[in-house]
Amino acid sequence: MRCVLAPLACLVCIAAAAAMEPAYTPRSDGEVLERLTTPRLPGMASLSELRNQWLAQPAHLPAALDYARAALELHRRDEDPRYLGYAEAALRPWFDRPRPPPEVVLMRAGVRVARMDVAGAEQDLNALIESAAPERHAARLTRAHLRLTQGDPAAALADCQTVAGSVSPLVAASCLAGARGLAGDSAGALASLDQALGANAEAPLSIANAAFIMAAELALRLGLEDVARAHFERALARMRAAQTTDPGLLAAYADFLLDRSEAVQVRALLAPYPRHDTLVLRLALAERALGLAGDATAVGAADEHTRNLVRRFRDMRLRLDTTHLREQAKLELQLRQDPKGALRLIQSSWAKLREPIDARIYLRAALDSREPEAARPVLDWLARTGLQDVRLASELAAVRAALPR
């Protein structure tokens, strides 16, 4: 931490942190605290090489873009917010311009979404969509996905339909399927997407796996567990073959397995990812389940992971980082048995994220808090979108039963 410009503030932070937990002092110089690897993406220079190239020519946009793009990709892979900072630092000179280059604006939108600055991201995306820059297609597609995460299928569908002719068939199919599924036509959406997946078997990894995940999600809404599992496993096989990490895929698959009480599989799946908050959460849930089934070592592991997550989330909030509210709510609800805390968190998150998984956490938190009325926004949203999801059925029935007629 650099304490040059604001030493007092730094001291305050350090003091606050120290008050929360004593600093760890290594017992010797030989003690290994953490093994760091040089981050690198396949077929690309290492991040440090790209950084050096950028530092050699900090005013040269291609060098800055190469570095920032790699950092963003690594952020998606590792969920480490430091990478967002790297990207922002490289692109700062262009961010500060009144009219940044379109590639920079698109990348800034991605950074802003990752930081949950949805309003800022929308501003960037809208500016690109209204421009003649070729990036307008990616911007519209990004906005469509943003609308999906915001639970607005009609707006998403409009963007998907507009952009369909300017993107690859599988990207278009995924976008349209997402919108249709959220509007209640999961069966039709899944059929179309399966067809597109069959016709585009060798799409780029990121596109194919996004489609597989979407297909699995649609299948789960319909209760087609075997279909969902097949899609997950195809995506997982591709991810492993590529020796990369897709936290979204792993988290979604782990949730699926946890719902089916396959905690052993979850532990095996997620053990290699101790640095991903979203995955450690699922790992802790699996360990908790295993502990309840009699595995004593799992209990200790679950407790330790839970403590770590609590600390990480607390640190994030101290940094004014509002990401992972959903995960924190899930932690409070399922690991810390604090439904009221979970409800407050998911309510905050609901303002920005409205996906079926959020609705499920929201409903359960409202029920367990004995505040069914608090779930009204979810009921209204379901009525508005027409979403059908068998995973919500029991919570929905319970909430409706608990509400005054």
Next chain:
Amino acid sequence: MEGHAGLLARQFSRLARELGRPAGLLLSFVLAACGQGSDGPTPAKMEGAASALQAEGSRPATKASAMSYQSELANYVAAIEGAQKSIREQPDNSLLKLETVTLYIERARLTGNYADYRQAELLLESAAAQTGPLSKACIAQAQLHYALHRLGAAGAALDACPASVAPELVAGLRADIAFYSGRYLEAEAIYVQLVNQVGTAQQYIRLALLRSRMGFPGEAAAFLEAAEKRFHGRSPATRAWLKLQRGVIAFDRGRIDEAIALYKLASDELPGWWLVDEHLAEAKRVGADMAGARAMYDDLVKRTGMPEHMDALARVLRESENPAAANAWVERAGMIYRERLKSFPEASASHAVDHFLQFGTPVEALALARRSAQLRPFGDALIALATAQFRAGLAGEAAVSIEGVLKSGWNTPQLHAVAAMIHAGLGRSAEADAARNRALALNRLAMRMYPLASPVQSELGP
């Protein structure tokens, strides 16, 4: 971002134009690898060296020291006007028309103006209508078809050549056709034979350009130097072109300073030639001299009105304080490309690919790339096809295309850079790393110089 077909493709296509031979002075070289690529309006390269050299000896020469691009062009204009006047006076003289055809082709190479190809075509048709198929016109006919990317028709024209036509002319053109058809071994065998049996500058150039695409840039540079030593003509355009080619080879090796030095030598030989200036501008851009590149592209657009220069200017403007200024140039370039595609569907397909890869839809770009690769299935066109396939989301097909190029013997930094990015996109890490290493071994800047546009995806990530 540079469009997919990338710098290399554009460079090569320039080669086509590079071969321009100023009327009267004569640049009879052909540049084999020249027009390869995508951009140049003039693909033809290997024209008959013999006829060129003969022309060099027979045509009125201008003092080289006084030559500039403008004076060279003025010579062509005067020569064509004179020829047209003669045709009007002797409308039945088909040989005169054939000579004029050659002038039009040469001027097209110098200026990049497609209209001259149309004039050449009309004259050839007129001559044939008068006297029936002209066996003596076979070389001119073949050259014109070749320049317009009609390889089959060019080969057929050569088949019609009588025995009296110099065999090295026919052989050279056949080898050029083989090269652009992806039959590199066949082309090389003939080029080597021509070097050993004829040994003129032109034969060395052909071999140099082929070897430069086969992974031997040092050897290619040496062949070009040998060609320069063997060129004793007075044409400043030829001398400029030879230096330009050495610069292109240095550029493709990532030696930007060396390339700029050679380009400047080329410019000294024929000041004001847009072909040299566009290479200089590109080298400035890659070398991060954006202000210098922008000034040159601004000037080039005004001087040439070529869509390639409009696209290049737009790319620079997109990084400027006012990125929206690029839009008008992109739109204008797109209109010109669409017009060209109507008028010269074969010749303009490869040149338009770059534009549509960056500024058009994946579907448009893929259709053009497929057409181009069908017309001339050589390395650069197939790399552009792979690029278009990848952008269209057909990563598996793109990998198949790029593997085909790798197996063919083509060996350029751009090939390996594009292969690395396609493999990475497919999640084939080991293959991606290996391809990247091969690219960097040939050009330490390869990954930056030949970026591959990804398919349009959401910025929210997978």
